Amino acid sequence: MLNHLMQEIVSPHSYRTISFFWSVLYIDIGAAVGLSEEERLERAGQVRDQFASREHGSQKEFYIMPLEYAFRNDGENCVEKMQDYLNSFKQLSAREDALRQLVQTAILNFAQENNFSNVITAESASNLSIRVITEICKGRGFNIPLITSYDDSSTHEGVRILRPLKDKLAKEIAFYNAVEKLKPVFIPDITTGTPLKSSVDRLVEEFISSLQANFPSTVHAILRTTEKLKVPNMQTVFNCVVCNSVLTRDERRSQEEAVNGLHTGDDLTNLQRLGKMSCYGCCRELDFFKSSENCSNLLSSKDDAPQQNKFVSERIAEGKTILEDFPIYVNDNIHKLIRMSREQVKESISEYLIEDQ
Amino acid sequence: MNGKSCVRCGNKAQLKRPKTGELICKECFFVVFETEVHETITSSNLFSRGERVAIAASGGKDSTVLAHIMKVLNDRHDYGLELFLLSIDEGITGYRDDSLESVKRNKEEYQLPLEIVSYEQLYGWTMDAIVAQIGMKNNCTFCGVFRRQALDRGCELLKVDKMVTGHNADDVAETVLMNVLRGDIARLQRCVAIVTHDESGGYIPRAKPFKYTYEKEIVMYAYFKKLDYFSTECIYSPNAYRGFARELIKDLERVRPQCIVDIIRSAETFQFDTVNIRKQVISRCEKCAYISSQKICRACVFLEGLNSGKAKLSVFESEGKTQKSKARRVEEEEKVERSKVSILNADW
Known part of the structure; x- marks a missing residue:
């Protein structure tokens, strides 16, 4: 959906044209979730096709960043190293957390190294509210306002994260995709196929989804709460060495x-x-x-x-x-x-x- | 667990600590449990020497263990506190009358003075009578408002400086989640404070010595110490929305027990924009002189509703202007119901 909207915005036929340069970054987590080389290539190809410009003339770059690059060192098998690292976390919740951090850091590092000033993500209100509660359960309450801020004036060393779909529910996005005949590519996660009550993330996801079904204002109420919290000052250079979050x-x-x-x-x-x-x-x-x-x-x-x-x-x-x-x-x-x-x-x-x- | 040894003393382990997963023997469990509560009390400077402290006692597991441990720690570490038991009789037949019996037995066992304040004597209404009028829905709102005031009145009677309640870590974590879900930023800020008080001295400070104590460990402590407590849930329906949060906490605890304390930690590190929080202006209720942020306190609004037979309406009216439309709707519904009754009567 995000890609489609972006296309609309930059399209010369659109009723509101904004001009900026943008590229697509695909973080390939295939090695972390046990996909074979062929499967990974196939998925990357599908994503590339999905993002291929429907408007001719748009010069959009498509980057693939394999997650294991964070472990690249001379003469070592970085896929194995990453798998060993993730498997070292003996609890599924901790492994999920480690994977999320790898992805997050890969995005920010890519943006910094390639001089991108903004990163646009397709996180929905549903995703974000789940993330907020998960992080609260994991003791990271202090940094929550940074997860949900819309246009956060504070930057990660010069890179700003924008979440234009922040107000949209997962359901609304699914409707949009159905109406516009957009087919998202399915990429398995580390918890795909695991029981409902197997990790903190899974539990919270299930909790918010069922609550939302009964009380439709749940997701937005959570986000409104976090908007009322003070955003921690990101100007400090001394952050967490593992996840880079701001320290209390x-x-x-x-x-x-x-x-x-x-x-x-x-x-x-x-x-x-x-x-x-x-x-x-x-x-x-x-x-x-x-x-x-x-x-x-x-x-x-x-x-x-x-x-x-x-x-x-x-x-x-x-x-x-x-x-x-x-x-x-x-x-x-x-x-x-x-x-x-x-x-x-x-x-x-x-x-x-x-x-x- | 057979054959495993206690991580502290090497004797045979008898239990796995719910909070940390450590294998431990019964005696060591008592030591760590009591020491942790003592550390919470001292590191947060909960009490000063010579203070009179009321223990809010419902007869349930939390308050029974609280009464026991306050007595033990006060003697062992010479806090120099004068302890009292304070109970509220809400007037719920088959629930409170039985639990009060266990409080009375605790009074004898710990040799602590006991004061019982009843809704009937304070307000002229028992919860049984209230539920008979308003039904099961919203009755917890009435009970909560009345209990809060009744506890304060009890503290005034006992002339205590502080009150301790048996709220445990699970309760606090659950309240944190509830307030995030409801977007109640003012309560979110208050709910993790270990002592809540009103700066103007309007009511007695309340402390939670079990703020970091897991519910399961409290049950375990009561079980091994063979403490006398009453373990039935209130017979009037519990708050459904709160039930969801409670269930999540229980599930989370199963997956990762540390979640409970981590949720509390998260809420402790939230930074609040004071601009966003409406500061409550505390004054006195014009009717009963109890502290209130409105001209008339909620208890008096509810009482007026009960006495005039419009109790359902008072729940919404007391919650401010935003609820006015709801109040109007309820008023209309009640009118319809009254007219139905009169039609029925006419038929007779």
């Missing part, structure tokens, strides 16, 4: 402690430290990293005593850091964080430093 004051303090406690040659990421550099929600998800029993309990371990799950201790014994299992951008984020922290310290003592002539 407490989370930022804990991150600062973790960075300041680092010494040269330290393993940057025992799970404990990674947890401290992340937001509350990611810290919770990391609890399920290679551990199904949530015994590491990162959130409750406020002291510095290393309290790691079995996997992490084994990893350290092997002389590897757990960071090697994470997407490359997490590593980059940590290094950036350390650099920024040093710069901040340097600035605070700058008047006492003698510059080389």
Whole structure:
């Protein structure tokens, strides 16, 4: 639907023509959900056809970004690495969360690297209300206003996310597609075919859908609530190293402690430290990293005593850091964080430093 | 679970903690349960030495465990509090009369003074009589408004400085979701506060020492300690919309127990735009002098409705102008019903 509307808007025959350049980005999550190479190519082809310009003369680029690129490193099989990473989360809810973050980051990184100033997504009111409740259940309440803001003046390092279908219900979009004879391409998700009560996301989705069926104002009521919340200030450079969300004051303090406690040659990421550099929600998800029993309990371990799950201790014994299992951008984020922290310290003592002539 | 050992002491584990999934023995469970409540009390500075504190006691599991644990912690950690039990008798036959019996037994067991305030004595109406007039729909609204005021009146009688209620983590998480679903931003802001009070001192501060305590653990504690409580739900229909939220919380807990505390955490980190929240101007009700944001408090509006036989109408009228049209509709429906009655009478 979004593509169709965009076509309408830029079409020379449209009654309101707005001119801007736009491209289509398709994040191929096929490897994460177990599609074969052929299936992935087929799906990408279908999406490309779907987005192929119906208006001649429109120069629209079509990009395919395989999700596993976030793990691309010399001489390693990035598909396998990504699958290992996702499978390391021993709870379906945590795996879903990790996948969503990979997609989100892939979009933003692509936009930043290719100098796109805006990203337009087709998230509907129904999607967004489900997402809001899911994030509340996962402890990320602080960042919720950023999920639903329409034209958010704050940007992700220069990239703004626009959600023009924010007011439309999934049902309305389905009607539109039916009327306009548009056929969406089905791409399976990590939870496709799993039981209703298997993950937080699935439960919330089912809950909102059935509530909406009985109380038709549910979805919009949820979004109106979030619109009344204050949008966190995105101008800070110190974000969660895993999901890049804005940190609360407490989370930022804990991150600062973790960075300041680092010494040269330290393993940057025992799970404990990674947890401290992340937001509350990611810290919770990391609890399920290679551990199904949530015994590491990162959130409750406020002291510095290393309290790691079995996997992490084994990893350290092997002389590897757990960071090697994470997407490359997490590593980059940590290094950036350390650099920024040093710069901040340097600035605070700058008047006492003698510059080389 | 057979043969597994307690993660704390190494003895045989007897249960899996609902909150964390840890395998633990009974004695260690008592210790962690009590310690966590104590930590909540001290880290939030809930009480000061020498305070008189009323425990809102319904006879149910939450308030029975609350009474037990307040007594235990007050003695063990020498909080220096003077404790009282405060019960409200809503006048619901087959429910409240039985649960009050268990409160009376608790009074004897913990040697705490008990004050019972009844709707009948305060308002001249029991819930049985109210339901007889208005039916099952909306009766919880009446009960809620009356109970709130009745608890405050009870606190005045006992001359206490604070009241503690047995609201647990599940209740708080459920209320958070409810307020998000309803778009009630003012209540959303208030509902996660561990102490709610009115700055002008209009009513006694209320604290929730079980704010982070899981309902399942409260049941477990009551079960292992063999506490005497009454476990029947209120016989008048529960709020349907709230029921949905409750069910979601239960399902979420099954998938990921940490969700409950994470929902509370989320609500604690919400930032509110004060511009969007209508600040309540608290004054006194012209009729009963109870604190109210309107000229006449909701309890008095409801009472007037009950006494004049137009109780259904008063529910909408008390909710402000936006509900006026609904109120008119109800008034018309009632007129029709009255005319039906008169027709029936005429037939006779």
